[in-house]
Amino acid sequence: MKLFYGLVIHSKSIDDLRFLPNTALVVDHGKIVFIEDNADVDKIQQQHQISAENVIVLKENEFLMPGMIDTHIHAPQYVNAGFGLDLPLLGWLNKYTFPTESRFSDLNFADEVYTRVVANTLSNGTTTAMYFATIHKESALLLGDIAHQIGQRAFVGKVSMDQNSPDYYIEEKSSAIKEIEDFIVTLQSKKYPNVQPVITPRFAITCSMDLMKNLSQLAAKYDVNIQTHVSENPAECEVAVSLHEGCRDYVDIYAQANLLTAKTILAHGIYLSDKELEVLHKYQTSISHCPNSNCSIRSGMCDVRRLMTQGLHVGLGTDVSGGFSPSILDAMRFAITVSNLLSLSKSEDYKPLNYKDVFFMSTLGGAQALGIGDKIGNFEVGKDFDALVINLAQTDGNLELWLNESIENRLSKWIHLGDDRSISRVYVHGVEVKEGASNVLRVKRLGGKRKSTEIN
Numbered sequence: 001m002k003l004f005y006g007l008v009i010h011s012k013s014i015d016d017l018r019f020l021p022n023t024a025l026v027v028d029h030g031k032i033v034f035i036e037d038n039a040d041v042d043k044i045q046q047q048h049q050i051s052a053e054n055v056i057v058l059k060e061n062e063f064l065m066p067g068m069i070d071t072h073i074h075a076p077q078y079v080n081a082g083f084g085l086d087l088p089l090l091g092w093l094n095k096y097t098f099p100t101e102s103r104f105s106d107l108n109f110a111d112e113v114y115t116r117v118v119a120n121t122l123s124n125g126t127t128t129a130m131y132f133a134t135i136h137k138e139s140a141l142l143l144g145d146i147a148h149q150i151g152q153r154a155f156v157g158k159v160s161m162d163q164n165s166p167d168y169y170i171e172e173k174s175s176a177i178k179e180i181e182d183f184i185v186t187l188q189s190k191k192y193p194n195v196q197p198v199i200t201p202r203f204a205i206t207c208s209m210d211l212m213k214n215l216s217q218l219a220a221k222y223d224v225n226i227q228t229h230v231s232e233n234p235a236e237c238e239v240a241v242s243l244h245e246g247c248r249d250y251v252d253i254y255a256q257a258n259l260l261t262a263k264t265i266l267a268h269g270i271y272l273s274d275k276e277l278e279v280l281h282k283y284q285t286s287i288s289h290c291p292n293s294n295c296s297i298r299s300g301m302c303d304v305r306r307l308m309t310q311g312l313h314v315g316l317g318t319d320v321s322g323g324f325s326p327s328i329l330d331a332m333r334f335a336i337t338v339s340n341l342l343s344l345s346k347s348e349d350y351k352p353l354n355y356k357d358v359f360f361m362s363t364l365g366g367a368q369a370l371g372i373g374d375k376i377g378n379f380e381v382g383k384d385f386d387a388l389v390i391n392l393a394q395t396d397g398n399l400e401l402w403l404n405e406s407i408e409n410r411l412s413k414w415i416h417l418g419d420d421r422s423i424s425r426v427y428v429h430g431v432e433v434k435e436g437a438s439n440v441l442r443v444k445r446l447g448g449k450r451k452s453t454e455i456n
């Protein structure tokens, strides 16, 4: 058992952010068993019979928050993060993305890159990641192994694609169906408590209707999540609809393939019509908002406020490498900026996203978007303890300046100015993992243990 004591910040819902001073939070076997603000810490330590070494008292310049959730990240594209941003989506996929992803048939290369992406996202405070891998079953399984070993909560998707893809990076339909079923069965048989397989048709351009229908049947058979892309770029929308005869619009393609469920998350959703939003709402399907990517490959500006007003769950995604940063803090900032820019062309009562909204989206909102809002995302008795200790002193040497501010302003400052150094401890299911993740990276840098291959 562990007892945390200090300032706790978490969201109860989109418009209910709580700042809880002097809070005692007890964790047992990875789960939250007690939480009380303005608590008598000695009394609670005694009541729960917790030894002194298991009491973690936060400093004045620290606070505890839920772990952050990246609802959309392409693990293999981590290699490309920060370059190749000169083309819009379809050209970008062909020139940069497919060639890189095709390299993941090489397990040594996959090991190198996937270890880095898991360790680095954890160091940046991502306790849960919804990953796209590649079409290669073995390396996608390896991503699951690595997330489990390093200690990240992860949804891992072996990508499926059987059309409109280059010869060197495509599956044949029947083998795509066999491979994804093998992938699900194998990953589930490992019984990793925090790693799940996810059905991952790349998007409607690279998947035949028949493949998508088979994938939705497998999702139902194994009760797994589904992820794909929707309505990211005007040219993409046009091509997608033209390829699937008899489908009214982009969302209708996925509706006809039975891919829309309460466990489905669609990345982007920039150009959705009101009718499409209505359909997504009916199926309780969520959106991953990836503002860095939307700006970097010039896809467009997503009106998140509109999606939320329609009742959709919206999480945040880094979308590496359309997005150049693996940090959810970066996604929060981009989300605020994009929303501010959008507001310039809206009526005066339009409310752009602020730091409280994006804090929600990066924690409980992300969990709800992934269909696990009852398990993680904030601090409630019975939930898993996925958490970050934030140390403001690491962000700015002039700590006094920070401590003179209200707690609200401190949070706003951290969201706008903080970086990975300010995330001093990371817990997943009650286990502290940041140090482990840094060690893995150190071993890699020194060329130790795992075999190293060259990275472009």
Ligand SMILES: O=c1[nH]c(=O)c2nc[nH]c2[nH]1
Pocket: 074, 089, 093, 097, 202, 203, 229, 232, 293, 319, 322
């Ligand atoms: O941002 C994106 N990244 C991708 O890899 C991709 N594939 C299809 N659509 C996509 N969008």
